[in-house]
Amino acid sequence: MFNIGAFAKYGGVSVRMLRHYDTVGLLRPAHVDQHTGYRFYEADQLARLNRVIALKGLGFTLQQVRALLDEDLDAVELRGMLRLRRAELESAMAADAQRLAQVEARLRSIESEGQMPPEDVVIKQVPAMRVAELTAVVDSFEPDLVVPVITSLYEDLWGRMQAAELRPSGAAVAYYENPQGSVTVHASIPVDTDPDPSHDFAVVDLPEVQAATLVHKGPAEQVIPSVQALARWIDANGYTSMGPAREVTLSCPHCGDHAVTELQEPIARR
Helix, strand or coil: CEEHHHHHHHHCCCHHHHHHHHHCCCCCCCEECCCCCCEEECCCHHHHHHHHHHHHHCCCCHHHHHHHHHCCCCHHHHHHHHHHHHHHHHHHHHHHHHHHHHHHHHHHHHHCCCCCCCCCCEEEEECCEEEEEEEEEECCCCHHHHHHHHHHHHHHHHHHHHHCCCCCCCCCEEEEECCCCCEEEEEEEECCCCCCCCCCCEEEEECCEEEEEEEEECCHHHCHHHHHHHHHHHHHCCEEECCCCEEEEEECCCCHHHCEEEEEEEEEEC
8 A cells, every 4th residue: 555645656646636536535545544544545546546637637527527437437438538538629729729820810910000011012914714613602701711611622622623634734723702791712723624514513714803912921821911911002002902802822731831822802993
């Protein structure tokens, strides 16, 4: 047997925590000296302690931990529950990280208010192009809604193009339409082919446009400051937006901070 100090050391916990677990009936000592009140534990109790710490660390309350352990789950069942809980926490952490990135992007937008990037904006003539595309509808332009959808569309489109033995003839172009408030997302890839009824994707022609362009470096989830900088430049320089905005993938769409996207806003003189 081990006294409470030794058991705490082997279990990697505090003596205070072991006393609390005893008080709430979660981990009783194997023996309590009637004269001194000293608690003693057996080595086999480390297994229950490990389960308590693992379940508590995964967000279960002590009441839930006790209920789970009282069901006398075997190691396989417990491991399955822990893996499921771990997956839930990882998903929540990813969602929190995405929300944090969007908050930071909004803060950068606020910090850059009133600033113009004339040296970064380029007006260019974008030639007409033929593209293969898939579309979907989302509720708004919020990046956390758009990015997963556009990513899924591109993965699906690329697979369908491979099945049709079509190769891209240029960089991927995403564009967006929102005539009724909801947003139609177009995931497009330039191709040299005619429309074919056998294709399980659309082949359409995008018109030639004059566009104000700005290169965005970083994740798509953090594009809002660049979009707003381009909008401020268009307004300040006497232009108005015409037609759907486009986003051209220049480099590594899945590379986070190393991704490069050209924003293209069709324009005309106001």
